[in-house]
Amino acid sequence: MRKKIILCLQVFVLSVMLLSCINDDVTADMAVQPEFSCEVLDMGTVFTGLPSPVYAFKVYNRDKDGIVIGSIAFRDESVTGRFLLNVDGASGEVFENILIRGKDSIYVFVEAVLPPVGTPEPVRVSVPLDFMTNGVRSTVLLEASAQDVVHVESVTLDGVTEWDARYPYNIYGNVTVPEGSTLNIARGARLYFHAGAGLHVYGHLVVDGTSDAPVVMCGDRFGCVASSAVPYDVVPGQWRGIELSGASSDGNMNYTTVANTERGIVADGTSRLHLLNCRLRNSSSSVLSAVGADVTAVGCEFSGAPSGVVVLDGGHHLFNHCTIANDYIFAPVEEAMLILKAEHTEVSCANSIVYGLGALMSPLDISGRSVFFERCLLKANGIDDAGFSEILWGFDPRFDVSLEEYRFDYRLTSGSPAIGAGDASLSLPESSVDYYGLQRGAAPDLGAYVYRDTPQSN
Structure with missing residues (x-):
């Protein structure tokens, strides 16, 4: 009992000492300002x-x-x-x-x-x-x-719907395009999705961006995450993403950025997806996942995901002048950048770059598969064989990326081995200009973007 009394006295004395350290004086001096x-x-x-x-x-x-x-x-x-x-x-x-x-x-x-x-x-x-x-x-x-916006709640868009670029769209809930219906999104349109919102297409999606008026689909947060320097435009998981489902669904997307998603673009069933000079960025799973669907991607960037940047499970896929890159900072990178699930998955990839965190591809052994890489820069060290032709093995493409500044710009910088390393005979006609409207020319650069020896801006 005596020990308890002594302990209580010690606590009391310590409390008095601490309180006595607090200065309750208040100054009225005009020179003292907050x-x-x-x-x-x-x-x-x-x-x-x-x-x-x-x-x-x-x-x-x-x-x-x-x-x-x-x-x-x-x-x-x-x-x-x-x-x-x-x-x-x-x-x-x-x-x-x-x-x-x-x-x-x-x-x-x-x-x-x-x-x-x-x-x-x-x-x-x-x-x-x-x-x-x-x-x-x-x-x-x-x-x-x-900024005045068009507020869009959960809605089903029957028939042909036109979304123009006059006002941005702020989308809450799911926008559904049913079978037989079409959503046309005009050049320069801006779609800002709230948490949990998404675009689900059973019919047709047509996005008509251009190099001077691209379309943006991203989260609706601006500025930086509270008490940090992390800009919201690099933060994944802000909205669900785009899903193409069903036998009659298809998407044709030109000069479009899809960013800050949970799942990027998911194409399943027998849907078809055509991407021209698009940027799929910052997903908390994958930026592109195709299950049985066919994907054609020309001049596109796929970047920033922890569970495989691009995941292909069956279907026929063509990548021409594309960049698949990964510098994901929000979680451990668990998977390869390019994941090929079903053995019957067919892939043709030319004049492209695959480089960043995680393994190059899973599985890396593509013997017996219909998978071909030609004139590409690949992260891994290796040698050419039946599936790999004229490969730049293990080179750093020298992207304009700075993790400290949260800059994830996958254009090439001076001295990149990808500059002028492409094969013009492998370039598709529609790849003649990049996202920024720059001509590829007779000696094209590898990847999605044309190198420009001037200060760059997004």
Whole structure:
């Protein structure tokens, strides 16, 4: 019992000592002002009529004494209801007498709900948020691009449906194209899918992108993942992806980016998929999976997946001037970049590159299979045989990739062995230009993209 009493006294004394270390003094010195983790909080693109993701910044008190922020409020009262705040755990639009102890900080969380702007082009919104401390005003500017969109809930599109490029589409739930129906997506269209949303095609999908007006299908998050520098445009698993199912389904997709998916594009049954200068990126499983379906891919990039970048199970497949690459950073890479499941899977691959994390192909031994690689750069070391002809074995293609900067650009850089290494006689006529509209010429580069000795941009 005596030991317990002594222990309690020790705990009490320690608690008093710790409390005595907290400085409750508050300064009214005008020179002592809060500091902010940013002067401008850029919330990126915000779809009008819908709540934005929540963004945050920190307010620091660098002084040894506490400070009281007399008020936190929007300078323009007309923004009431458009920007919602949470300051140090309390929600509201106006805050008074917020204490920040010495050498401490608080969080301010911001959510925007912006009204329609009435134009296809985004409208920049800039709102001052004022902090009054010891008679001095400090300001953090809240900025966003208000973008009107076409809101699409779960829907079945019967007959022929045209989606144009005037406004972006923000899609919740499943969009279904039934057998005998067609969805035409115009050049320059932008489709932003919410979590759990997807496109399921039993009929026909026609995507008519061009080099100067490509089509984008991706998740509907912008900016960076909270408290990190990871941009959402490289984050997989944000929406389900595209599925082609049934004997009469087919997809013809030109100059289209499909990114941030759970499953990429899945084609099954006896569906047919034709891809020209497309980019399938960042999936939490595979970016392309074909089960019994036929796939033709020309000038395409397939990149970023942990469970096989491209998975082919039966069917007839042609890859011409394609890049299959993997620098996946969100989970261990468990499978080869190219997986061939059924023995009767037929593949012809020419003027292409397969390089990155994971094994080259599974199975690597393709003896007796209808699988042919001609004039390709392949990650593995090997020798030519009946299935491999004029191969650049084990060379680094020198992609413009930087994991530290989250840049996954699979265009070639100076000194790449893939530059000018293609065989023009193997290039299909429709491969004459790449995704960026660059001509391949008489001595084409291997892979999806033409090397350009100038600063590159996406």
